[in-house]
Amino acid sequence: MSAATQSNPFDRLRLALPAAGLAATVAVGAAQAANVNLPLTLTVGQVIYGHVNTAARPNDYSGLNNSFMSMVVTVGGATGTGGTEAFRIGEAALKTAGSTMTDAFDSFAGIRVNGTFFQQPGTQVDLTTTGAGAFVNTTQVAIGDIGTRLDYFMDGASPTLRVLASFTNTGNSDQTVEVLYGGALGSDDDTQIEDTSSGDADFQQADRWLISSDGGDGPDPVLTLVRYGEGTVQAASDTLAVPGTDSGNDSVDYFTDVWSLDLGVGETQSLMWFVQFSPDVATAQGGTGVFDDLEDLxxxxxxxAVGGGKIDTANIVNWAPTEVPVPGVLPLLGIGLFGMGVYRRRRV
Structure with a gap:
């Protein structure tokens, strides 16, 4: 796997940061951008991404880093755990009024493209902090003929993580790309699904989101895992690991979605997912309304977006704008008949 570095908007705003791993608290204010070294810990709003002790240097596993990534995959038709170095978020925690709920992740929010896990080349990423939150942007990597990026946005106003993966066909022929997304949650053997977009606790492919917990309200954060939006959108083709279910690796705290993308020559498609952290199931259920479509988001x-405003959503295939209702056949027929009546009266 080779890396192809691209120019980016962060070159205009550079701040000197420690050469060691970074533990930072993001505050609302003017935009600040920097190249920062991995591993990385960020406290954005109520959520700690990476090491739960922000006073300490994040270790290789717990921080945002190229480190061990465990994901349920298929190899030779068999389902099992595939582990390797990948760029992902090692741990996450939710700060509440009385305590900190830890262990939301045990290595999550990574991707696997055509059998290869995405790794950030080198030991740095671009970090930009704005009034909106924190943006972690990687360098495009060539995985075969697929230019691949994996970027995170940590919202400062809500305990929400946005994961945006982009894929560009740089080859000379059309490509079908298999993308795996997910990893291991921190809820271990008590993992269970509390709710889904279809209104029950039984996962099915038509579910746009699911709420997973550590056996109810705690001790780990309750997670809303958002897969795609309403309307005519690209949906996951399969799910290899469902929280609360042993997916063939003797564990029930994994989530792995499979996506199949068809890319023409030079075409770019993106997939956008969200994770929302909540202190209890009721709060999680109350927050799902923002995950319907692009307007709600x-x-x-x-x-x-990094430079202000909002990101370009034209290439994001698993989300769509609010659908405008199409007039029914009967109302149209009525209008037509009314028009004919007027025409006939005029001829009389």
Whole structure:
């Protein structure tokens, strides 16, 4: 796997940061951008991404880093755990009024492209902090003929993580790309699904989101895992690991979605997912309304862009704008008949 570095908007705003791993608290204010070394810990709003002790240097596993990534995959038709170095978020925690709920992740939010896990080349990423939150942007990597990026946005106004993966066909022929997304949650043997977009606790492919917990309200954060939006969108083709279910690796705290993308020559497609952290199931259920479509996401500030405004959503295939209702056949027929009546009266 070779890396192809691209120019990016962070070159205009550079701050000197420690050469060791970074533990930072993001505050609302003017935009600040920097190249920062991995591993990385960020406290954004109520959520700690990476090591739960922000006073300490994040270790290789717990921080945002190229480190061990465990994901349920298929190899030779068999399902099992595939582990290797990948760029992902090692741990996450939710700060509440009385305590900190830890162990939301045990290595999550990574991707596997055509059998290869995405790794950030080198030991640095671009970090930009704005009034909206924190943006972690990687360098495009060539995985075969697929230019691949994996970027995170940590919302400052809500305990929400946005994961945006982009894929560009740089080859000379059309490509079908298999993308695996997910990893291991921190809820271990007590993992269970509390709710889904279809209104029950039984996962099915038509579910746009699911709420997973550590056996109810705690001790780990309750997670809303958002897969795609309403309307005519690209949906996952399969799910290899469902929280609360042994997916063939003797563990029930994994989530792995499979996506199949068809890319023409030079075409770019992106997939956008969200994770929302909540202190209890009721709070998680109350927050799902912002995950319907692009307008709802924009209204909640979850489409924020590095340079202000919102990200370009034209290539994001698993989300769509609000669908405008199409007039029914009967109303149209009525209008037509009414028009004919007027025409006939005029001829009389």
């Amino acid at each position: 924009d209204g909640a500030g979850l489409l924020a």
